[in-house]
Amino acid sequence: MILSEQLKGRVLVHAVGNETRSDDALGLMALEIVKAHYPNFTFKENYQLYFEDVLEWVEFDTVWFLDASHSRTMITRDFKPVPVTFNPSVHHLEPDLLASMASEIYKKNVKVIITELPGEDFSLGSELSPQAKIVLQDFESSISESNFPVHLK
Amino acid sequence: MTKKKIIIDPVSRVEGHGRVTIHLNDKDELDDAKLHIVEFRGFEKFVQGRPYWEAPVLVQRLCGICPVSHHLCAAKAIDQVVGVNDETITPSAAKLRRLMHYGQVLQSHALHYFYLAAPDLLLGMNSEVETRNIIGLAQMNQDLAKKGILLRKFGQEIIRATAGKKIHGISAVPGGVHKSLSTDEIDSFKRGGDIPSINEVISWCTEVLDHYKTYHRKNQSEILSFDQLESNYLSLIGKNGELELYHGNLRCISATGKKVLDDMNYLKYLDVYQEDVKEWSYMKFPFLKHLGRENGWVRVGPLARLNTCEYIDSPLAQKELEDFRSHNGRFPHGTLLYHWARLIEILHCAEKIQLLLDDPDVTKDDLMAKGNRESEGIGFLEAPRGTLIHHYKVAPDDQITKCNLIVSTTHNNIAMNKSVTQRAHHIWSKHKERGEEFLNEIEVAIRAYDPCLSCATHAIGQMPLKIEIRNNENDLIRTIER
Numbered sequence: 001m002i003l004s005e006q007l008k009g010r011v012l013v014h015a016v017g018n019e020t021r022s023d024d025a026l027g028l029m030a031l032e033i034v035k036a037h038y039p040n041f042t043f044k045e046n047y048q049l050y051f052e053d054v055l056e057w058v059e060f061d062t063v064w065f066l067d068a069s070h071s072r073t074m075i076t077r078d079f080k081p082v083p084v085t086f087n088p089s090v091h092h093l094e095p096d097l098l099a100s101m102a103s104e105i106y107k108k109n110v111k112v113i114i115t116e117l118p119g120e121d122f123s124l125g126s127e128l129s130p131q132a133k134i135v136l137q138d139f140e141s142s143i144s145e146s147n148f149p150v151h152l153k
Numbered sequence: 154m155t156k157k158k159i160i161i162d163p164v165s166r167v168e169g170h171g172r173v174t175i176h177l178n179d180k181d182e183l184d185d186a187k188l189h190i191v192e193f194r195g196f197e198k199f200v201q202g203r204p205y206w207e208a209p210v211l212v213q214r215l216c217g218i219c220p221v222s223h224h225l226c227a228a229k230a231i232d233q234v235v236g237v238n239d240e241t242i243t244p245s246a247a248k249l250r251r252l253m254h255y256g257q258v259l260q261s262h263a264l265h266y267f268y269l270a271a272p273d274l275l276l277g278m279n280s281e282v283e284t285r286n287i288i289g290l291a292q293m294n295q296d297l298a299k300k301g302i303l304l305r306k307f308g309q310e311i312i313r314a315t316a317g318k319k320i321h322g323i324s325a326v327p328g329g330v331h332k333s334l335s336t337d338e339i340d341s342f343k344r345g346g347d348i349p350s351i352n353e354v355i356s357w358c359t360e361v362l363d364h365y366k367t368y369h370r371k372n373q374s375e376i377l378s379f380d381q382l383e384s385n386y387l388s389l390i391g392k393n394g395e396l397e398l399y400h401g402n403l404r405c406i407s408a409t410g411k412k413v414l415d416d417m418n419y420l421k422y423l424d425v426y427q428e429d430v431k432e433w434s435y436m437k438f439p440f441l442k443h444l445g446r447e448n449g450w451v452r453v454g455p456l457a458r459l460n461t462c463e464y465i466d467s468p469l470a471q472k473e474l475e476d477f478r479s480h481n482g483r484f485p486h487g488t489l490l491y492h493w494a495r496l497i498e499i500l501h502c503a504e505k506i507q508l509l510l511d512d513p514d515v516t517k518d519d520l521m522a523k524g525n526r527e528s529e530g531i532g533f534l535e536a537p538r539g540t541l542i543h544h545y546k547v548a549p550d551d552q553i554t555k556c557n558l559i560v561s562t563t564h565n566n567i568a569m570n571k572s573v574t575q576r577a578h579h580i581w582s583k584h585k586e587r588g589e590e591f592l593n594e595i596e597v598a599i600r601a602y603d604p605c606l607s608c609a610t611h612a613i614g615q616m617p618l619k620i621e622i623r624n625n626e627n628d629l630i631r632t633i634e635r
Contacts, residue, residue: 047320051268051287052306055347097287105291105298 003076003148006113009061011041016049016067023119023132026068030117033140034064049093054101058108065095069116074135077151079112113150115139173595175577186577188570188599189434197556205234205530205547209325212543212558218264218605220321221257221312222536222561225250226543228325229400230532234547235327236524239400245517246329251399252509253315253324254534255502258398259354260308261537262455262499265603266361267301270492273597274368278375282593297364300357304499307348311506314338329521339510351507355469358500362473365496369480377481380488380572380598383408385441385450386457387564389535390416394463396470396501398535404461405441405451410484413444419533422542428559436566439559450567453539454602455494460484467508470501488572491601536561538603562604572598 015031018024028045035043041064044056057063079099099112117139121129128136142148178184200211209227213220228250232238239247272285276293284292291298309319314334316322324332342351349357369376390404391397403422405414414425429438429446440449451457460483465471474497481490509515532543539561546555576598 050305050309051264052302052309055302055306100288101291104288105295105302 001150002146003113003142003150004146006111006150007038007041007062007064008111010059011038011062011064012044012056012060013038013041013064013066014044014053014057015065016046018047020124020126022121022123022125022127023129024068024122025126025128026117026119026132026136027066029128029136030066030115030139033136033143034066037143049095049098051093051098051101054098054106057098057110057112058102058106060110062111062113063099065112065114067095067114067116068119068122068132071116071118074115074117074138075151076113076115076148079114173573173577173599175581183578183581186570186574186595187433188566188573197558200553200556202552204551205231205545205553206327206551208543208545208553208556209327210321210323212556213321215558215560216605219257219261219536219538221253221316222534222541223543224316224322224325225254225399226532226534226536226541227545228327228532229534230530230543230545231327232532233530234527234545236527237328237522238524241524242522243329243519245333245514245519246521248509248512248514249315249330249333249520250325252334252506252515253312253322254399255505255509256308256311256315258308258535258537259499259502259506260305260312262495262502263301263304263308265537266492266495266499267298267305269603270600271297271301273593273600274365274489274492278593278597285593297361300361303349304354304357307342307351307354308502310348311342314342326521328523331520333518333520334515336516339516342506342510351503351510355500355503355507358496358503359469362496362500365493366476369493373480376489377487380575380601381486382452382488382568382572382575383486384452384568384571385413385444385448386460386484387414387451387453387540388458388461389419389533389540390461391466395466396458396462396464396474396498398458398498398502400534403533403540406461406484408484408486410460413441419542420531422531422533426559434566436563437559438566439564440567451564452568453561453564454491454537455498456485456488456491457539458535459494459497465497465501467501467504469504470497473497473500488598488601491603495603538562538605539564560605562602565602565604569599569602569604572601 013031013034015027017027019028031043031045034041042060079096081096081100095112095114099110102108102110102112117135118131119129120131172189174187174189175183176185196212196215200208203211208231209224212227213223215223232242268287272287272290276285276289287298312322313319315332316324317332324330344350345353385405385407387403387405389397389401391401402416403414403419404412404416407413417425425441425443427440427442429440431438438450440446441451442449459474459477465474477493477497481487529546530544534541541561542557542559544557545553548554573595576594580594
């Protein structure tokens with residue numbers, strides 16, 4: 001399934017990250033690329049995800065969440081229902097939880113798509129690592145070519 | 154025969170990364186338990202060399218949950234460097250800082266109660282782990298879950314209005330603040346809309362307390378027998394013995410209520426404080442010098458504050474305090490009572506916010522005070538999790554030369570270790586072959602303190618949890634994890 005076919009209705013693009021922690025900025029930088037291609041979407045960015053962000057999510061048909069990750073490859077996927085082992089720390093909140101909250105608490109069927117952008121170096125610094133730069137280039141190419149595969153559950 | 158060690162790593166539904174080890178002797182009996190804090194960041198070191206006016210903005214980066222506490226505590230300390238204190242700061246600045254602080258305590262307590270603690274309390278400590286979370290809570294009581302989200306949002310909006318941003322605000326500066334409230338902002342909190350009005354917030358706080366008290370009555374024996382830990386209690390205190398979250402003297406009482414620090418000026422804290430270091434944790438172990446290492450440890454935070462204070466100067470919270478004491482006695486020690494105390498403080502903060510929104514000083518522009526430059530500043534504050542200390546020394550060229558931070562969770566370090574040991578003894582005697590009891594009951598004990606392990610070690614955090622059993626030669630015998 002191609003991403004552009006998934007981005008229906010009112011779309012919120014939500015990125016989190018810290019520009020002073022090297023590759024942690026990947027989500028924020030990806031958001032800037034999306035802005036250039038989809039200027040009519042709504043955009044939101046912050047250092048981290050918060051429970052109350054769900055109040056904004058339920059106002060949209062589709063939420064596209066962008067964040068750096070420790071995964072090895074870039075992946076764009078549908079959200080996973082909260083895992084059985086789920087135990088949140090507010091310092092480390094999973095976007096999948098917010099998606100579950102939207103459906104369980106607010107009974108809103110928000111389509112949540114999550115893009116994990118693999119980072120390598122999360123130490124203090126304002127430069128992306130060489131690997132993260134390639135990831136960002138791949139992200140931009142996929143958007144430019146409208147060839148952005150989404151893994152649906 | 155060999156000794157064994159069980160490790161819980163990481164502890165979940167707390168802020169930051171901790172690990173618990175449980176040590177067994179050669180008779181397979183529980184010998185000891187330790188909460189290890191395994192993060193390190195080093196803020197005290199890297200603010201050295203920075204100009205003093207940056208401290209309130211820099212140091213709050215310790216944490217994304219309670220940055221306002223660090224922002225304000227650093228500002229209070231740096232006030233002294235510019236020759237300003239609580240007597241000389243302008244009324245508008247003092248009230249705007251208090252408003253910010255009450256918003257912070259309200260949102261932090263709401264977050265902890267609804268998202269981290271309530272699943273254990275309202276769904277049951279032994280309920281299925283698959284549903285013992287906010288989603289399970291929402292399925293049981295959707296209205297309660299929604300109110301939790303909105304209470305937290307209200308507190309965050311108070312912070313945004315007073316600090317300029319919800320996270321890592323910039324309003325508190327040496328000698329005052331640089332932003333007052335507009336009448337539109339005040340109206341938005343009174344009127345409500347996307348957020349509840351202040352009247353609704355107060356009403357919901359009372360409702361949540363009633364809900365909790367119903368739960369408490371049904372489960373009183375389980376709650377009170379969970380962990381009874383007789384301890385000293387430490388907090389700031391108001392001039393007349395009232396609950397005080399922003400500024401006051403330092404009071405410490407013994408387990409029986411005897412004053413062991415008699416409302417002393419906190420500027421003299423070095424005369425009474427000492428910190429111990431253990432090789433197995435990055436978190437320090439503070440204690441009161443005159444009581445010694447063995448007896449000088451304290452508990453801080455909501456339960457400690459309700460025990461040290463004589464009354465609360467807001468009427469609804471005072472009524473709740475009286476109810477709390479009529480159920481639990483004047484100086485209760487049950488660790489799970491932290492949760493009830495936390496809910497009373499949420500209500501107190503909401504009442505204080507209501508008063509301040511009606512105070513014309515918060516709209517005035519008299520925001521800055523000046524004084525004579527000093528070389529040192531000490532700030533104390535009651536953060537959501539307890540007493541917070543910032544201490545800075547500044548060179549003539551304005552650079553910070555020394556910084557000492559003792560955060561709330563650090564004060565509770567020894568107490569958390571004792572609670573973990575008590576629970577581990579209890580579990581080992583009944584469920585030694587089972588895993589989930591270890592994982593959850595140990596976590597419940599730690600979670601009651603609402604520790605922020607990231608703040609305590611000044612480190613960023615992620616939260617998984619695992620138990621390992623090791624013998625006396627440190628060989629891994631067994632692992633328990635979710």
